[in-house]
Amino acid sequence: MEKKILRVKIDTKDENAFTRLVLEEHLDMAGERRDKDGKIVAEAYMLSTQLEKLRESGINITVLDEDAAKTGRQRQKQVSSVNRFAFGDRSPSPPSGFGKKV
Amino acid sequence: MSNLDSYLSVNEVEDSIAALAQAYPNTCQLIKLPNPTTEGRICHALNVGRGLVDSSKPAALFTGAVHAREWGGSEICVYLASDILEAYERKTGLRYEGDGEGKYFTADQIRSIVDNLNVIVFPCVNPDGRNYSQTVEPLWRRNRNPTESGGNPDCIGVDLNRNYNFLWDFPNLFFPNTVRTSADPCDWLSQTYRGSAPSSERETQNVAWLLDNYPTISWHIDIHSYSQLILHCWGDDENQSVDPQMNFANSAYDRKRGKKNDDYKEYVPADDLSSCVSLADRINDGIKAVNSNGYTVQSAFGLYATSGSGQDYSHSRHNALPGKNKVFGFTIEFGTEFHPPWEEMKSVIREIDAGLLEFCLAVQE
Numbered sequence A: 001m002e003k004k005i006l007r008v009k010i011d012t013k014d015e016n017a018f019t020r021l022v023l024e025e026h027l028d029m030a031g032e033r034r035d036k037d038g039k040i041v042a043e044a045y046m047l048s049t050q051l052e053k054l055r056e057s058g059i060n061i062t063v064l065d066e067d068a069a070k071t072g073r074q075r076q077k078q079v080s081s082v083n084r085f086a087f088g089d090r091s092p093s094p095p096s097g098f099g100k101k102v
Numbered sequence B: 001m002s003n004l005d006s007y008l009s010v011n012e013v014e015d016s017i018a019a020l021a022q023a024y025p026n027t028c029q030l031i032k033l034p035n036p037t038t039e040g041r042i043c044h045a046l047n048v049g050r051g052l053v054d055s056s057k058p059a060a061l062f063t064g065a066v067h068a069r070e071w072g073g074s075e076i077c078v079y080l081a082s083d084i085l086e087a088y089e090r091k092t093g094l095r096y097e098g099d100g101e102g103k104y105f106t107a108d109q110i111r112s113i114v115d116n117l118n119v120i121v122f123p124c125v126n127p128d129g130r131n132y133s134q135t136v137e138p139l140w141r142r143n144r145n146p147t148e149s150g151g152n153p154d155c156i157g158v159d160l161n162r163n164y165n166f167l168w169d170f171p172n173l174f175f176p177n178t179v180r181t182s183a184d185p186c187d188w189l190s191q192t193y194r195g196s197a198p199s200s201e202r203e204t205q206n207v208a209w210l211l212d213n214y215p216t217i218s219w220h221i222d223i224h225s226y227s228q229l230i231l232h233c234w235g236d237d238e239n240q241s242v243d244p245q246m247n248f249a250n251s252a253y254d255r256k257r258g259k260k261n262d263d264y265k266e267y268v269p270a271d272d273l274s275s276c277v278s279l280a281d282r283i284n285d286g287i288k289a290v291n292s293n294g295y296t297v298q299s300a301f302g303l304y305a306t307s308g309s310g311q312d313y314s315h316s317r318h319n320a321l322p323g324k325n326k327v328f329g330f331t332i333e334f335g336t337e338f339h340p341p342w343e344e345m346k347s348v349i350r351e352i353d354a355g356l357l358e359f360c361l362a363v364q365e
């Protein structure tokens, strides 16, 4: 079930080749933007087994994370494991945001 | 543990807005969404304002966590509402700090937002998916609807931001191989399955219900990640303001949409486009004061062609459906990761909440 997932950066000026690659390889696209000279800078998730084929296409690919699922599981530890707003015997305090009330 | 120490769980998102509704009964109201999710979760939105009954006051809709793994959309919505409500109650202003000069909203400005506007936050459109991403597969994007999966766990779920009723039937409406979505539930690599029918999913139905039920909604900002972008209309093709007949509803242009640098471009009246761009610029002004890098403002198609997106659905309704109010649709792609370390996410929340508050001021001008 668990598949090794890479997070990669793709940069290219060849928009047609890039679009073909995304669709043919069913890439799971993450971030994507165009820099000032029109170059596409995109991030994607893919299986490690896809990497070789993509590199053969001539598009510039850099691996940013060898095991993105593992990184994600570390982030899961930063999700609250209790309910800080549960309505129990007493009403919960409302949340307070990140703006300073001044 | 304070509420500012970690990401909110899905249950906390629900209970936190319920807690706000209880603490600030005169300035916000809970809205129960009609469609429970596949896993039986009942969702709420929160309206910050004097109430949606007053048809003279326009409303803005902010939606978060449509995509499961983009966790922070929920916190951006919950803490925006928290900040406005607390500052209003205490008659203070709000200051957001970052590496920029900082952004200050006066007490009068906060009061004007509550008294003259309704701000509807729907912080977690896709709670089943967000919960699954927070507890099982961190990179999960879709909802958890198993109907089309044939029992294969990889084939569960629909990409909600390809499921809305806007040019949904992409094989018949777009130029081949332009649009990034899939008609195959088992396209689990790309995670972009569009669903079995337009607006087939309860989560997209809930968003459509808000737009139907509250006709004062005039703006919809769908909060996604990532790439530090603010996107405005359209996502199916480039914009043009010359030929009103060249538009998404005109079947003469079927299979021509989605291709760059060809004759088909999507129609948007020049005034509407200039309003959208200036509102997007104002969001960026708010962001830039907190994060000195700022975000990039562009049309959604500047990235690639999409069908069935929430932004385009909202923006298209007044053309596609008779009698519907005009809504300007936007997408924010926050940050540089789906779920950055919480410390980093806090900075993103500050910058986006400053951008959204600046937007709330801009729409009143």
Ligand SMILES: [Zn+2]
Pocket (backbone or CB within 6 Å): B066, B067, B070, B161, B224, B225
């Ligand atoms: Zn998204």
